[in-house]
Amino acid sequence: MNLQDNGTRLACGWTADLAEAVRATAAWTGGAGLEETRARAQFIRFRPWALDHEREPFGAVELTWCAKLDRIHMPPYDRHPRPHAVLAAAYAQPVLRQLMPVNSHFNLWFSTGVEEFWKTRVGYLICPYDEGLYGVRNKGRLVARTETPEEAVALVVAALPEEFGPAS
Secondary structure, eight states: OEEEETTEEEEEOOOSOHHHHHHHHHHHHTTOOHHHHHHHOTTOEEOHHHHHHHHSOOOHHHHHHHHHHHGGGSTTGGGOHHHHHHHHHHHTSHHHHTSEEEEETTEEEEESOSSSGGGSEEEEEEEEEETTEEEEEETTEEEEEESSHHHHHHHHHHTSOSSOOOOO
Protein backbone atom coordinates (compact mmCIF):
# COMPACT_ATOMS: atom_id res chain seq x y z
CA MET A 1 0.00 0.00 0.00
CA ASN A 2 1.21 3.49 -0.84
CA LEU A 3 -0.02 6.65 0.87
CA GLN A 4 0.27 9.62 -1.44
CA ASP A 5 -0.30 13.33 -1.25
CA ASN A 6 -0.57 15.17 -4.58
CA GLY A 7 1.21 12.31 -6.35
CA THR A 8 4.11 12.05 -3.90
CA ARG A 9 4.46 8.83 -1.93
CA LEU A 10 4.78 9.76 1.73
CA ALA A 11 4.42 6.29 3.24
CA CYS A 12 4.02 2.66 2.28
CA GLY A 13 3.72 -0.81 3.72
CA TRP A 14 2.86 -4.43 3.11
CA THR A 15 0.31 -6.57 4.91
CA ALA A 16 -1.55 -9.79 4.27
CA ASP A 17 -4.26 -8.69 6.72
CA LEU A 18 -7.12 -7.26 4.67
CA ALA A 19 -8.74 -5.68 7.73
CA GLU A 20 -5.53 -3.82 8.51
CA ALA A 21 -5.32 -2.59 4.91
CA VAL A 22 -8.91 -1.35 5.15
CA ARG A 23 -8.14 0.45 8.43
CA ALA A 24 -5.14 2.19 6.84
CA THR A 25 -7.15 3.18 3.77
CA ALA A 26 -10.04 4.48 5.86
CA ALA A 27 -7.73 6.48 8.10
CA TRP A 28 -5.72 8.02 5.26
CA THR A 29 -8.65 8.85 3.01
CA GLY A 30 -10.57 10.10 6.05
CA GLY A 31 -7.96 12.78 6.66
CA ALA A 32 -5.74 11.14 9.29
CA GLY A 33 -2.11 12.10 9.25
CA LEU A 34 0.83 9.74 8.93
CA GLU A 35 1.22 9.02 12.64
CA GLU A 36 -2.50 8.46 13.18
CA THR A 37 -2.68 6.19 10.14
CA ARG A 38 0.26 4.14 11.43
CA ALA A 39 -1.38 3.93 14.87
CA ARG A 40 -4.41 2.32 13.19
CA ALA A 41 -2.33 0.09 10.89
CA GLN A 42 1.11 -0.82 12.21
CA PHE A 43 2.45 -1.98 8.83
CA ILE A 44 2.60 1.60 7.51
CA ARG A 45 6.15 3.00 7.32
CA PHE A 46 7.42 6.48 6.56
CA ARG A 47 10.62 8.44 6.90
CA PRO A 48 11.18 11.56 9.06
CA TRP A 49 11.07 13.94 6.07
CA ALA A 50 7.47 12.91 5.37
CA LEU A 51 6.41 14.02 8.87
CA ASP A 52 8.30 17.28 8.42
CA HIS A 53 6.50 17.85 5.11
CA GLU A 54 3.14 17.04 6.69
CA ARG A 55 3.73 19.62 9.44
CA GLU A 56 5.11 22.34 7.18
CA PRO A 57 4.81 21.58 3.44
CA PHE A 58 8.01 21.72 1.40
CA GLY A 59 8.32 23.48 -1.93
CA ALA A 60 7.99 21.33 -5.05
CA VAL A 61 11.75 21.01 -5.65
CA GLU A 62 12.61 20.09 -2.06
CA LEU A 63 9.73 17.62 -1.88
CA THR A 64 10.84 15.97 -5.12
CA TRP A 65 14.41 15.62 -3.86
CA CYS A 66 13.21 14.08 -0.57
CA ALA A 67 10.90 11.62 -2.28
CA LYS A 68 13.49 10.55 -4.85
CA LEU A 69 16.29 10.17 -2.30
CA ASP A 70 14.00 8.21 -0.02
CA ARG A 71 13.09 5.62 -2.63
CA ILE A 72 16.16 3.56 -1.69
CA HIS A 73 14.33 2.72 1.57
CA MET A 74 11.11 1.52 -0.09
CA PRO A 75 10.40 -1.36 -2.45
CA PRO A 76 10.92 -1.84 -5.35
CA TYR A 77 13.53 0.91 -5.58
CA ASP A 78 15.60 -0.57 -2.74
CA ARG A 79 17.12 -2.94 -5.29
CA HIS A 80 18.84 -0.14 -7.24
CA PRO A 81 21.79 1.37 -5.34
CA ARG A 82 23.58 2.90 -8.35
CA PRO A 83 20.81 5.35 -9.33
CA HIS A 84 20.47 6.26 -5.66
CA ALA A 85 24.22 6.95 -5.46
CA VAL A 86 23.88 9.38 -8.38
CA LEU A 87 20.97 11.15 -6.68
CA ALA A 88 22.86 11.41 -3.39
CA ALA A 89 25.97 12.79 -5.13
CA ALA A 90 23.85 15.35 -6.99
CA TYR A 91 22.01 16.38 -3.84
CA ALA A 92 25.36 17.10 -2.19
CA GLN A 93 25.88 19.91 -4.73
CA PRO A 94 24.00 23.09 -3.70
CA VAL A 95 23.76 24.29 -7.32
CA LEU A 96 21.96 21.07 -8.33
CA ARG A 97 19.80 21.00 -5.21
CA GLN A 98 18.01 24.12 -6.46
CA LEU A 99 17.03 22.36 -9.71
CA MET A 100 14.26 19.83 -10.27
CA PRO A 101 15.76 16.31 -10.39
CA VAL A 102 14.22 14.18 -13.13
CA ASN A 103 14.61 10.41 -13.49
CA SER A 104 13.78 8.23 -16.43
CA HIS A 105 14.91 4.62 -16.74
CA PHE A 106 17.33 5.29 -13.83
CA ASN A 107 19.00 8.15 -15.72
CA LEU A 108 19.16 11.53 -14.00
CA TRP A 109 18.92 15.02 -15.43
CA PHE A 110 17.86 18.44 -14.18
CA SER A 111 15.33 21.10 -15.02
CA THR A 112 14.66 24.73 -14.20
CA GLY A 113 10.92 24.03 -14.46
CA VAL A 114 8.74 22.41 -11.85
CA GLU A 115 5.62 21.60 -13.83
CA GLU A 116 6.78 21.17 -17.42
CA PHE A 117 10.26 20.01 -16.52
CA TRP A 118 10.80 18.26 -19.87
CA LYS A 119 10.71 21.67 -21.59
CA THR A 120 13.37 23.30 -19.41
CA ARG A 121 16.13 20.72 -19.19
CA VAL A 122 19.52 22.11 -18.22
CA GLY A 123 22.92 20.42 -18.34
CA TYR A 124 23.97 16.87 -18.97
CA LEU A 125 22.26 13.56 -18.24
CA ILE A 126 23.85 10.87 -16.04
CA CYS A 127 23.39 7.18 -16.90
CA PRO A 128 24.33 4.98 -13.92
CA TYR A 129 24.41 1.74 -15.89
CA ASP A 130 26.70 2.67 -18.76
CA GLU A 131 28.80 -0.53 -18.93
CA GLY A 132 29.31 -0.56 -15.15
CA LEU A 133 30.47 3.03 -15.13
CA TYR A 134 28.57 6.30 -14.96
CA GLY A 135 27.91 7.73 -18.39
CA VAL A 136 27.55 11.47 -18.85
CA ARG A 137 25.62 12.41 -21.96
CA ASN A 138 24.62 15.58 -23.76
CA LYS A 139 21.77 15.34 -26.27
CA GLY A 140 22.33 11.60 -26.58
CA ARG A 141 26.06 11.92 -27.22
CA LEU A 142 28.47 10.36 -24.71
CA VAL A 143 30.60 13.10 -23.16
CA ALA A 144 32.46 10.95 -20.61
CA ARG A 145 32.42 7.80 -18.53
CA THR A 146 33.38 8.03 -14.88
CA GLU A 147 34.06 5.47 -12.20
CA THR A 148 32.11 7.22 -9.44
CA PRO A 149 28.83 9.09 -9.26
CA GLU A 150 30.65 12.05 -7.70
CA GLU A 151 32.85 12.37 -10.80
CA ALA A 152 29.82 12.26 -13.06
CA VAL A 153 28.06 14.92 -10.99
CA ALA A 154 31.16 17.12 -11.06
CA LEU A 155 31.05 17.04 -14.87
CA VAL A 156 27.39 18.04 -14.83
CA VAL A 157 28.08 20.93 -12.45
CA ALA A 158 31.05 22.14 -14.52
CA ALA A 159 28.95 22.18 -17.70
CA LEU A 160 26.00 24.15 -16.29
CA PRO A 161 25.30 27.49 -17.96
CA GLU A 162 26.66 30.56 -16.19
CA GLU A 163 23.34 32.15 -15.35
CA PHE A 164 20.20 30.27 -14.46
CA GLY A 165 17.91 30.51 -11.50
CA PRO A 166 16.36 27.92 -9.26
CA ALA A 167 13.56 25.78 -10.60
CA SER A 168 10.21 27.48 -10.52
